[in-house]
Amino acid sequence: MPTASIIARSLTKSYGELTALESFDLEVEQGSIFGLLGPNGAGKTTLIRILTTLMRQSRGEAFIEGLDTRSEGRAIRRMIGVVSQENSLDRYLTARENLELHARLHGMEKKLYKRRIDELLELMGLAGRQKDFPDTFSGGMQRRLVVARALVHQPRVLFLDEPTTGLDPQSRRAVWEYIRSLAGRMTIFLTTHYLEEAEQLCDRIAIMDHGRLIAIGSTQELKDRLSGATVYEIEFTGEGADRYAALLGSMPCVIDIRQIENKVTVTLECWECLSEIVTALNGAPVRRISLQERTLEDVFISLTGEKVRE
Ligand SMILES: Nc1ncnc2c1ncn2[C@@H]1O[C@H](COP(=O)(O)OP(=O)(O)O)[C@@H](O)[C@H]1O
Ligand SMILES: [Mg+2]
Incomplete structure (x- = not known):
């Protein structure tokens, strides 16, 4: 060796x-x-x-x-x-x-x-x-x-x-x-x-x-080593992001939700929760739903409970 x-x-x-x-x-x-x-x-x-x-x-x-x-x-x-x-x-x-x-x-x-x-x-x-x-x-x-x-x-x-x-x-x-x-x-x-x-x-x-x-x-x-939580980004084509963000935010499987203009980022308890999200978004003006790669930033937060201090 x-x-x-x-x-x-x-x-x-x-x-x-x-x-x-x-x-x-x-x-x-x-x-x-x-x-x-x-x-x-x-x-x-x-x-x-x-x-x-x-x-x-x-x-x-x-x-x-x-x-x-x-x-x-x-x-x-x-x-x-x-x-x-x-x-x-x-x-x-x-x-x-x-x-x-x-x-x-x-x-x-x-x-x-x-x-x-x-x-x-x-x-x-x-x-x-x-x-x-x-x-x-x-x-x-x-x-x-x-x-x-x-x-x-x-x-x-x-x-x-x-x-x-x-x-x-x-x-x-x-x-x-x-x-x-x-x-x-x-x-x-x-x-x-x-x-x-x-x-x-x-x-x-x-x-x-x-x-x-x-x-x-x-x-x-x-x-x-991260927990099972997964993060999806939902991009809306037009109006409606605000309304749907409020709706998604009220769902029990959604741990965290953030919105920047027409993009809404949701953290779900587990990936299986995605089907509930898709059902809730039925008929919504959605351009795309994408799975976000987990980053080391996530690892750092989950291991230390803190964001990386700059
Ligand atoms: N020569 C020194 N005397 C006293 N404290 C020091 C000295 N060098 C570093 N420290 C302290 O030790 C800790 C680690 O510092 P350092 O190794 O420079 O960290 P990093 O490189 O990760 O920023 C810090 O709290 C810093 O203030
Ligand atoms: Mg240094």
């Missing part, structure tokens, strides 16, 4: 009185994309700092590719790439020079890093801007440059702390695409407070809040 790429056992970290991470257990398979999902203050950065040997745990143990974070930090740092929450680019160096500096800090030979940097600039869509300074880049391009920098020394494990926070949706999608293109070549561990990001990118997801692991599994497994 191959050893897991990342292992955390009963990992605990306290900052004085505050326990930011509590008895955290985790295993991440080699070559997979793993997402750690949680709202601000959940403890994601704390966990990443311990795994990347930037900080020591209070209790418990962690291993990266079999190496102990407490005693083998140097060896671990050589084989991981880290993209921290802040961009931390050198603004007085060009994009290419930022990568070259990183290569030299890792003791790489010029012959080796020159080719590697060419490839990475190409891969991250930055080849045309390599002589420019990071300050002239958009947020998304800066982020891609930071990811490129973390990859220069060919890490086996890449850590990304909130890789797309603060980016506009279009840049976010671009960063996703670049992260996806790395899949299989290394283990990728990312944190995010965007449900969609975890859902789009990750093979497996851990949900955490208040320093604790709440749930872990594949996106599908986590969705399957």
Whole structure:
């Protein structure tokens, strides 16, 4: 059996009185994309700092590719790439020079890093801007440059702390695409407070809040843990949405109902209740009734009883 790429056992970290991470257990398979999902203050950065040997745990143990974070930090740092929450680019160096500096800090030979940097600039869509300074880049391009920098020394494990926070949706999608293109070549561990990001990118997801692991599994497994409730969207062609929303809202099988203009979203106790809804809508001006995919947002709410704090 191959050893897991990342292992955390009963990992605990306290900052004085505050326990930011509590008895955290985790295993991440080699070559997979793993997402750690949680709202601000959940403890994601704390966990990443311990795994990347930037900080020591209070209790418990962690291993990266079999190496102990407490005693083998140097060896671990050589084989991981880290993209921290802040961009931390050198603004007085060009994009290419930022990568070259990183290569030299890792003791790489010029012959080796020159080719590697060419490839990475190409891969991250930055080849045309390599002589420019990071300050002239958009947020998304800066982020891609930071990811490129973390990859220069060919890490086996890449850590990304909130890789797309603060980016506009279009840049976010671009960063996703670049992260996806790395899949299989290394283990990728990312944190995010965007449900969609975890859902789009990750093979497996851990949900955490208040320093604790709440749930872990594949996106599908986590969705399957939801109760039997199903959500349908009913779109009306013309007038009538208001009247029918009131009618549906009074039915016992309807747990929740929301209306935005001519679209009414109903949450039913179970999918079998749909027939009652269809009967009630007999003769109504309905354009379509569609089943809504359950999202991780639903999972988060059902597991924690809270919406994700932005
Ligand atoms: N250096 C620190 N000293 C004291 N408290 C901290 C420190 N770093 C983080 N915290 C606290 O620990 C908790 C978890 O923080 P963090 O790991 O940064 O969460 P996340 O990355 O999920 O937003 C928060 O309540 C935060 O205020
Ligand atoms: Mg953080």
